[in-house]
Amino acid sequence: MWEGLGLQVFLMCLGAVLCSAVAASRTGKEGQVLHRSKRGWVWNQFFVIEEYTGPDPVLVGRLHSDVDAGDGNCKYILSGEGAGTIFVIDDKTGNIHATKTLDREEQAQYTLTAQAVDRATNKPLEPPSEFIVKVQDINDNPPEFLHGPYYARVPEMSNVGTSVMQVTATDADDPTYGNSARLVYSILQGQPYFSVEPQTGIIRTALPNMDREARQEYDVVIQAKDMGGHMGGLSGTTEVKITLTDVNDNPPKFPQSVYSMSVSEDKVSGEEVGRLKAKDPDLGENGLVSYRFIEGDGMTVFEITTDTDTREGVIKLRKPVDFETKRAYTLRVEASNTHVDPRFIAWGPYKDTATVKVMVEDADEPPAFLATSYSFEVEENAHDGTVVGRVHAKDTDVANNPVRYMIPRYTDVEQFFSVGPEDGIIKTTRPLDRETLPWHNISVSATEIGGHHQDTKVRVNIKVKDMNDNAPEFATQNEILVCENASPGKLIETVSAVDKDEMAHRQYFHFSIAPEAVNNHNFSLKDNRDSTASIYVTRRGFSRMTQDVYFLPIEINDNGIPPMSSTNTLTIRVCSCDSKDTILSCNVEPYILPAGLSTGALIAILACIVILLAIVVLFVALRRQKKEPLIVFEEEDIRENIITYDDEGGGEEDTEAFDIATLQNPDGANGFLPRKDIKPELQYPMRPGGHPVANTVDVDDFIKTRINDADSDPTAPPYDSIQIYGYEGRGSIAGSLSSLESVTTDSDLDYDYLQSWGPRFKKLADLYGTKDSKER
Numbered sequence: 001m002w003e004g005l006g007l008q009v010f011l012m013c014l015g016a017v018l019c020s021a022v023a024a025s026r027t028g029k030e031g032q033v034l035h036r037s038k039r040g041w042v043w044n045q046f047f048v049i050e051e052y053t054g055p056d057p058v059l060v061g062r063l064h065s066d067v068d069a070g071d072g073n074c075k076y077i078l079s080g081e082g083a084g085t086i087f088v089i090d091d092k093t094g095n096i097h098a099t100k101t102l103d104r105e106e107q108a109q110y111t112l113t114a115q116a117v118d119r120a121t122n123k124p125l126e127p128p129s130e131f132i133v134k135v136q137d138i139n140d141n142p143p144e145f146l147h148g149p150y151y152a153r154v155p156e157m158s159n160v161g162t163s164v165m166q167v168t169a170t171d172a173d174d175p176t177y178g179n180s181a182r183l184v185y186s187i188l189q190g191q192p193y194f195s196v197e198p199q200t201g202i203i204r205t206a207l208p209n210m211d212r213e214a215r216q217e218y219d220v221v222i223q224a225k226d227m228g229g230h231m232g233g234l235s236g237t238t239e240v241k242i243t244l245t246d247v248n249d250n251p252p253k254f255p256q257s258v259y260s261m262s263v264s265e266d267k268v269s270g271e272e273v274g275r276l277k278a279k280d281p282d283l284g285e286n287g288l289v290s291y292r293f294i295e296g297d298g299m300t301v302f303e304i305t306t307d308t309d310t311r312e313g314v315i316k317l318r319k320p321v322d323f324e325t326k327r328a329y330t331l332r333v334e335a336s337n338t339h340v341d342p343r344f345i346a347w348g349p350y351k352d353t354a355t356v357k358v359m360v361e362d363a364d365e366p367p368a369f370l371a372t373s374y375s376f377e378v379e380e381n382a383h384d385g386t387v388v389g390r391v392h393a394k395d396t397d398v399a400n401n402p403v404r405y406m407i408p409r410y411t412d413v414e415q416f417f418s419v420g421p422e423d424g425i426i427k428t429t430r431p432l433d434r435e436t437l438p439w440h441n442i443s444v445s446a447t448e449i450g451g452h453h454q455d456t457k458v459r460v461n462i463k464v465k466d467m468n469d470n471a472p473e474f475a476t477q478n479e480i481l482v483c484e485n486a487s488p489g490k491l492i493e494t495v496s497a498v499d500k501d502e503m504a505h506r507q508y509f510h511f512s513i514a515p516e517a518v519n520n521h522n523f524s525l526k527d528n529r530d531s532t533a534s535i536y537v538t539r540r541g542f543s544r545m546t547q548d549v550y551f552l553p554i555e556i557n558d559n560g561i562p563p564m565s566s567t568n569t570l571t572i573r574v575c576s577c578d579s580k581d582t583i584l585s586c587n588v589e590p591y592i593l594p595a596g597l598s599t600g601a602l603i604a605i606l607a608c609i610v611i612l613l614a615i616v617v618l619f620v621a622l623r624r625q626k627k628e629p630l631i632v633f634e635e636e637d638i639r640e641n642i643i644t645y646d647d648e649g650g651g652e653e654d655t656e657a658f659d660i661a662t663l664q665n666p667d668g669a670n671g672f673l674p675r676k677d678i679k680p681e682l683q684y685p686m687r688p689g690g691h692p693v694a695n696t697v698d699v700d701d702f703i704k705t706r707i708n709d710a711d712s713d714p715t716a717p718p719y720d721s722i723q724i725y726g727y728e729g730r731g732s733i734a735g736s737l738s739s740l741e742s743v744t745t746d747s748d749l750d751y752d753y754l755q756s757w758g759p760r761f762k763k764l765a766d767l768y769g770t771k772d773s774k775e776r
């Protein structure tokens with residue numbers, strides 16, 4: 001069967017080639033006869049059906065050349081796309097077979113080249129010829145929606161036939177051959193709400209007045225079928241999710257016609273009374289609702305606003321309510337859409353109304369003053385107990401409890417005022433001084449007696465009225481300078497005054513020279529009648545040497561009621577000036593010195609005084625250096641304080657062997673022993689009683705006296721001092737403690753270490769160390 005089909009195709013192609021050759025051989029434009037060379041074979045293309053699944057290879061066609069005599073010397077060769085793999089040729093017969101299943105969707109045609117050659121020599125018998133093998137399509141691919149699933153939106157309440165969206169399917173089969181790729185669309189799910197155009201795939205609405213509030217989403221299934229939708233065609237489906245978008249097609253609606261609310265009378269302006277809400281099922285701006293009062297007796301007392309988050313109408317107090325005045329209010333509230341769609345305006349009206357009844361609740365309120373604040377005046381220096389004014393408050397509740405008044409101490413710390421607890425009369429507690437505090441700002445509280453003891457406060461401003469109780473005085477206390485060469489009639493200063501009291505209209509200060517200075521011949525005063533006065537010089541010839549400062553008493557009167565005056569002293573200093581009245585100096589110290597002494601003389605006197613002071617200091621310093629120090633320095637000879645005698649004496653009982661007076665301090669003969677280690681701050685008087693004469697004193701008495709002097713001396717140790725006791729006592733067991741004998745005493749001690757003790761021990765080192773060195 002396949003072989004016969006291939007042969008038919010081949011013969012049809014061959015016939016077409018022959019016809020074209022005959023037409024080409026006809027006469028041309030100028031009557032010439034055209035001739036073509038004859039070829040052994042000619043063909044255009046072969047066809048093979050795709051997806052062949054038979055057991056044998058498919059015969060595509062047969063090649064045959066006129067030079068083939070059938071003796072087997074002609075050999076057919078095939079080359080090109082798929083030659084040898086997909087397409088094979090019988091080199092003897094020229095039959096071409098397809099060895100594999102072909103898919104047109106993978107490759108629609110193959111280009112091959114055929115040639116006939118001599119089998120023995122392999123030389124071409126015919127020139128090579130190219131031909132095409134086309135894969136003939138069959139309906140083996142179903143339609144596909146490449147972009148599914150789809151999502152679409154369409155406004156609710158759209159008219160029938162409103163386009164929603166277009167879906168498109170593709171078919172891989174050949175659209176030019178048969179109906180394999182001819183698609184038809186249909187809707188499998190979504191009726192009766194939507195429809196689809198069969199040829200274009202456009203989805204449209206099929207029902208009017210689809211309401212989003214009733215149903216918002218629809219799942220639609222669209223099918224695409226090839227073969228023009230006929231039986232046997234392949235099909236594919238896709239899902240389309242269609243959402244209805246919102247439009248303002250619903251008016252707001254109150255769920256109830258009457259709302260009841262209550263508010264306490266103690267609430268302040270701005271506080272919330274209640275809420276109400278009109279429901280609108282639309283979304284977004286289509287569901288926005290605004291509220292307003294359209295009528296009622298509380299339109300000036302209440303206000304309504306919209307809560308944008310909850311879409312509620314919030315009723316608030318515009319001003320406080322009073323239970324005793326009005327106990328109930330009725331309001332009419334309207335709720336309307338902010339945005340209205342003109343397409344649905346005929347469905348209106350897009351608003352609704354409701355009635356709101358507000359009940360006022362009684363509350364225990366504090367007393368209320370008749371005025372929000374009070375202002376009073378009181379005379380300055382008024383005696384204590386003077387009435388300033390009265391405040392009045394009352395209980396606004398039904399009970400009308402009595403009220404008690406008081407002044408909070410923090411508003412009147414110094415307690416200038418008092419208030420009657422029952423009548424509210426404010427009085428002074430002491431005289432007030434306007435110059436100290438012209439205004440007093442206090443508060444008075446009224447407390448309800450009974451109930452919850454609530455209180456309220458009111459501001460009371462008290463002005464202290466001025467009295468003329470302060471005398472005027474100079475505005476400044478500066479000195480006035482006048483030149484020595486000032487001429488009579490010269491204005492030297494204009495003085496002014498100040499007064500702590502308030503100045504009345506057209507009131508001014510009056511100046512005059514005090515009576516005790518009226519007859520002065522130095523200065524005069526002129527009242528300018530504008531609260532100032534001018535001071536003039538009345539003579540010439542001022543001199544600092546004669547008098548450098550003048551005091552002019554001036555009396556100032558304020559012309560008040562009662563009039564107050566004071567005497568102020570004006571200080572006028574005489575100064576040295578040049579010819580242009582420029583002040584050079586006002587210093588008067590050089591004129592205090594005696595006359596006749598020049599600057600050189602003053603310098604000489606000061607130099608002599610300095611020299612005398614230097615001599616005194618030098619003398620004191622030399623005296624201090626001559627005092628004997630208590631510590632022996634290295635340059636002194638220690639033997640200066642050693643008494644040497646050669647006679648042995650009569651022992652300890654012998655008191656006549658030497659003069660005991662040598663052991664006494666000559667300064668102690670008068671009863672006072674001066675300290676040499678410190679400078680005494682006080683001089684002590686001589687002690688009463690005299691000491692025995694040195695030649696007749698007993699040694700025991702002498703030592704006891706010295707010990708007593710040391711013990712009773714207030715300048716004695718703890719300061720460093722040296723006490724010398726020459727007497728060792730009777731019957732001493734220890735023997736002599738004197739180190740003077742140690743020089744002649746044989747000792748095996750080594751005193752060389754004294755050399756390293758420094759210059760203060762140099763003498764000892766020489767005494768002991770030298771001896772040891774000589775012995776060595």
